[in-house]
Amino acid sequence: MTGFSDSLQLAVSLILSGDAGLWSIVALSLKVSLTAVAIAGLLGMPFGAFLAVSRFRGRGALIVMVNALMGLPPVVVGLSVYLMLSASGPLAVMQLLYTPTAMIIAQVLLVLPIVAALSRQVVEELHDEYREQFLSLGVAGVRTIPTLLWEGRFGLMTALLAGVGRAIAEVGAVMIVGGNINHVTRVMTTTIALETSKGDLGMALALGVVLIALSVSINAAMSFAARSSARLAYA
Amino acid sequence: MRDIGHEILAQSLSKLMPLRTQLPSLQLAAVRYRASNQVQIDVPKFEITGRGISVLVGPNGAGKSLFIRLLHGLISPQAGQINYDGQPVANGGRRAQAMVFQKPVLLRRSVVANLKFALKFSDTPKAEIEDKIAALLELSGLSDKATQAARSLSGGEEQCLALACALARAPKMLFLDEPTSSLDPNATQRIEAILHQAAMLGVRIVMVSHSMDQTKRLADEVLFMANGKIHDRLAVETFFDGPISIAAHSFLSGRLVP
Numbered sequence: 001m002t003g004f005s006d007s008l009q010l011a012v013s014l015i016l017s018g019d020a021g022l023w024s025i026v027a028l029s030l031k032v033s034l035t036a037v038a039i040a041g042l043l044g045m046p047f048g049a050f051l052a053v054s055r056f057r058g059r060g061a062l063i064v065m066v067n068a069l070m071g072l073p074p075v076v077v078g079l080s081v082y083l084m085l086s087a088s089g090p091l092a093v094m095q096l097l098y099t100p101t102a103m104i105i106a107q108v109l110l111v112l113p114i115v116a117a118l119s120r121q122v123v124e125e126l127h128d129e130y131r132e133q134f135l136s137l138g139v140a141g142v143r144t145i146p147t148l149l150w151e152g153r154f155g156l157m158t159a160l161l162a163g164v165g166r167a168i169a170e171v172g173a174v175m176i177v178g179g180n181i182n183h184v185t186r187v188m189t190t191t192i193a194l195e196t197s198k199g200d201l202g203m204a205l206a207l208g209v210v211l212i213a214l215s216v217s218i219n220a221a222m223s224f225a226a227r228s229s230a231r232l233a234y235a
Numbered sequence: 236m237r238d239i240g241h242e243i244l245a246q247s248l249s250k251l252m253p254l255r256t257q258l259p260s261l262q263l264a265a266v267r268y269r270a271s272n273q274v275q276i277d278v279p280k281f282e283i284t285g286r287g288i289s290v291l292v293g294p295n296g297a298g299k300s301l302f303i304r305l306l307h308g309l310i311s312p313q314a315g316q317i318n319y320d321g322q323p324v325a326n327g328g329r330r331a332q333a334m335v336f337q338k339p340v341l342l343r344r345s346v347v348a349n350l351k352f353a354l355k356f357s358d359t360p361k362a363e364i365e366d367k368i369a370a371l372l373e374l375s376g377l378s379d380k381a382t383q384a385a386r387s388l389s390g391g392e393e394q395c396l397a398l399a400c401a402l403a404r405a406p407k408m409l410f411l412d413e414p415t416s417s418l419d420p421n422a423t424q425r426i427e428a429i430l431h432q433a434a435m436l437g438v439r440i441v442m443v444s445h446s447m448d449q450t451k452r453l454a455d456e457v458l459f460m461a462n463g464k465i466h467d468r469l470a471v472e473t474f475f476d477g478p479i480s481i482a483a484h485s486f487l488s489g490r491l492v493p
Contacts, residue, residue, distance in 0.1 A: 129340065130340060130342075132304070132309050132334075132336065132340070133336070133340040135308075135309055135329075136307065136309065136329070136332075136333060136334045136401075137353065137356040137404070138329060138330055138356055139356055147342075147352070151342060151343050
């Protein structure tokens with residue numbers, strides 16, 4: 001096992017030299033996680049908005065359940081998707097196990113409750129603010145959803161950001177359904193786990209640095225967007 | 236906000252709505268509204284019809300804002316009926332009405348986008364939208380701020396925009412809940428001028444006000460409300476010369492309303 005300074009030196013050289021292996025892993029991670037967040041956003045934001053504006057029996061219980069699912073353990077999601085996609089599972093015919101698609105499915109399930117729950121909060125606040133005005137204009141219920149989603153666009157971006165953070169940093173679900181196959185399903189988190197266990201701390205550290213840099217960059221961009229929107233009075 | 240004369244306001248308004256010949260009618264029968272197990276509004280019989288501006292006055296907590304929301308169908312009474320031109324106000328009757336709130340409710344968009352949104356839910360033909368937007372911008376004095384974020388406007392400008400959004404629907408009946416309570420005299424003057432011109436075109440106006448000076452300037456009739464009941468309904472001169480109810484006397488003389 002190499003020392004920390006050697007590992008750090010190697011990590012820096014891997015990053016700066018544009019190591020093909022490292023950057024292909026980063027690219028796959030981004031592809032899987034961003035696709036999952038995009039799908040979760042398309043499904044979760046309208047669903048969250050629907051929960052915010054509609055009134056029906058069991059709505060309170062459904063909101064509690066969606067909120068609770070935000071803390072869903074990734075390994076449990078991974079196991080569930082594995083059981084569905086495995087040779088004896090109901091979706092075996094699709095042959096998706098150990099593919100990036102399986103990883104996307106698992107991450108969608110992890111991110112969806114986060115996006116839906118946070119979207120509901122954002123839209124519900126706006127709905128309280130605009131309810132009488134919309135009613136006065138003759139718009140009520142689900143017809144208000146497209147407008148409310150647009151009015152809450154900056155708050156909803158924060159919901160998506162939380163989803164990106166959850167997806168890109170999780171290891172359990174993608175490890176189980178992806179199998180951590182080199183050049184096929186190996187992403188940043190699973191590689192860090194593997195390389196650390198092998199003692200190749202240089203690669204693990206390099207990916208760790210990239211992971212943190214990505215997380216900070218996304219947060220900084222969102223913070224900038226939120227501040228700009230507030231300054232321009234659009235938020 | 237640019238200062239423009241009454242004639243220009245009248246011209247802008249006439250591009251937005253025709254002179255009303257058929258006047259609306261709003262009837263209330265045995266209306267009771269309760270909240271927290273207390274009767275907040277109790278109006279056995281009431282009708283608004285014809286032309287003009289009715290100003291609803293009364294002490295804080297009298298139920299004025301609740302009453303105006305009932306009239307517009309934003310809330311429903313537990314008992315009684317509110318009909319607009321023969322149909323329940325909350326069930327289609329509201330289409331011919333509009334409301335301006337005490338605190339302007341504007342979308343997080345530009346001035347012009349707010350006007351477009353209001354027009355989207357009116358029956359305005361697409362070909363007329365641009366002309367109407369130009370007229371509404373002129374009416375509100377915001378022609379030079381059309382692309383500015385609505386929520387970056389001053390309080391007076393925001394309320395003028397909110398009023399323009401309400402008038403975009405070319406309502407037959409317009410409700411306003413203390414629209415000038417936090418505005419400076421300049422903005423108040425503009426709002427009042429717009430309301431005066433709208434009333435001349437036949438828009439029936441019902442508004443809540445705490446300003447007796449404003450009531451004298453605008454009202455054709457005064458509705459005095461206390462404890463959820465309408466105690467007086469009088470022509471403005473008669474009301475200020477000597478109201479009928481003891482509650483209104485107390486209110487006008489600055490004493491506690493019984």
